[in-house]
Every structure is written in structure tokens, then in C-alpha cells.
Amino acid sequence: MVDLVIVVGGDGSLLHAARALVRHNTPVIGVNRGRLGFLTDIKPTEVIFKLDQVLKGEFQLDRRFLLEMEIRSKGESIYDAIALNDVVLHSGKSVHMIDFELNIDGQYVYRQHSDGLIVSTPTGSTAYALSGGGPIIHPSMDAISLVPMHPHTLSSRPIVVGGHSEIKIIIRENRVLPMVSADGQHSVSLSVGDSLHIRKHPFKLNLLHPPGYDFYIACRTKLGWNQDFDSLQQQD
Numbered sequence: 001m002v003d004l005v006i007v008v009g010g011d012g013s014l015l016h017a018a019r020a021l022v023r024h025n026t027p028v029i030g031v032n033r034g035r036l037g038f039l040t041d042i043k044p045t046e047v048i049f050k051l052d053q054v055l056k057g058e059f060q061l062d063r064r065f066l067l068e069m070e071i072r073s074k075g076e077s078i079y080d081a082i083a084l085n086d087v088v089l090h091s092g093k094s095v096h097m098i099d100f101e102l103n104i105d106g107q108y109v110y111r112q113h114s115d116g117l118i119v120s121t122p123t124g125s126t127a128y129a130l131s132g133g134g135p136i137i138h139p140s141m142d143a144i145s146l147v148p149m150h151p152h153t154l155s156s157r158p159i160v161v162g163g164h165s166e167i168k169i170i171i172r173e174n175r176v177l178p179m180v181s182a183d184g185q186h187s188v189s190l191s192v193g194d195s196l197h198i199r200k201h202p203f204k205l206n207l208l209h210p211p212g213y214d215f216y217i218a219c220r221t222k223l224g225w226n227q228d229f230d231s232l233q234q235q236d
Contacts, residue, residue: 010034
């Protein structure tokens with residue numbers, strides 16, 4: 001039995017580890033060798049000191065939920081995957097919009113023409129969903145965000161729903177075959193009439209942080225908040 005997994009790399013490396021380890025309830029901690037590092041938050045220069053703290057039992061436990069997706073065709077399940085960040089419906093390499101219908105908890109929401117839809121966890125709210133105009137959701141929130149990608153209507157906006165919501169997307173007539181991917185993994189094609197079902201995964205990731213971790217500090221440093229004020233203070 002493994003007591004702790006140390007992931008050295010970027011957030012993508014930790015996403016891969018999370019999908020592989022989540023069923024085993026194995027704690028994971030990340031050392032950042034990538035670009036942003038929202039999940040891998042230990043700097044290489046601090047790795048010895050920070051890991052020593054964690055091994056002594058000094059850490060913050062952060063439990064993150066994942067999404068599971070399932071593709072059904074003619075009533076049969078043909079593909080499934082899990083994601084820590086997001087499930088993305090998109091048009092692949094085509095420039096054409098795709099046509100789909102969105103239902104939440106059995107209730108019809110809308111039919112939309114757009115480049116796709118990002119279904120994101122709070123963890124993924126600072127990733128692709130953020131670049132698509134979605135809200136930043138604190139990791140402690142039990143919520144799922146749905147962010148349209150370039151919708152063909154000015155009134156379409158992101159929607160935030162409860163974490164236990166059942167999301168169903170039905171593929172309508174399209175000039176191209178829509179595709180779906182989980183955490184940017186291999187994209188799978190969808191046919192007209194296929195349905196995509198997305199819900200919370202039953203297992204959670206046990207993500208460890210060294211003492212002093214603060215989500216808002218991560219936002220300020222990774223997203224460049226306070227840059228103007230910090231530069232003014234340095235000039236003074």
C-alpha cells in the first residue's frame with residue numbers, strides 16, 4: 001500500500017496521477033515544474049523543507065471531487081472517462097458550430113449553437129473554463145460550472161449548478177461530428193442522437209498542501225492579480 005504519491009511536473013502531470021489514484025484513496029502532493037501550478041504548489045527550491053513538513057504530519061488536506069462522463073448511443077453505454085478539471089464538448093478541428101441540447105436534472109435548459117460547452121469542477125474553474133469566461137469557484141464549493149464556448153447568442157452565459165446535478169447533453173443535427181474529451185485527453189467523436197451524461201465521480205482526490213497554503217494567494221500569484229499595485233510599491 002502506498003502512503004503518499006509525490007508528483008513532480010505541472011498541473012497536467014497531477015491531473016494524470018489524480019485519475020489513476022483517486023479510486024485508491026492515495027494522498028497526492030505536487031512539486032511544480034510546470035508553468036502555472038495551481039495544483040502542484042511546492043516550488044523546487046523549497047521541496048526539501050516543504051516535504052519534510054508534510055512527512056511530519058504538517059499539511060492541509062484538500063479533498064477535490066472529479067467528474068465522470070458517459071457516452072450513450074442508442075441506449076447503450078459506449079465510452080466513459082473521468083476528469084479532475086473538466087469535460088469539454090467541442091467541434092474538433094472544424095470551424096463550424098455544433099448543435100446540442102442541454103438538460104440538467106431531467107429539466108430542459110436550452111438548445112444551442114456554439115463551439116462547444118465546458119463542464120468544469122471548481123478545480124477546473126481556473127483552467128480552460130476561466131479562459132472561456134467562466135467564474136472562479138473556490139475549491140471547497142460543491143458546484144459544477146457550465147461555460148458555453150462562443151455561443152451564437154449574446155444572452156448565453158455560464159451557469160453554476162449544484163455538485164450533485166445530473167447533466168445530459170444530446171447531440172442534434174451537425175455539419176461536423178462533435179467531439180468530447182476529459183481533462184484534455186483523447187477526444188471521442190459523437191454522432192447525431194448520442195447523449196453525453198456527466199455527474200460527480202463517487203471518489204475524491206486527497207490533495208495535500210504544505211502549511212500556509214492559501215487559494216487566494218495562488219490566484220494572486222498565478223493570475224497576476226495586484227500586479228499594478230505591487231509594481232507601484234516596488235517603485236516607492
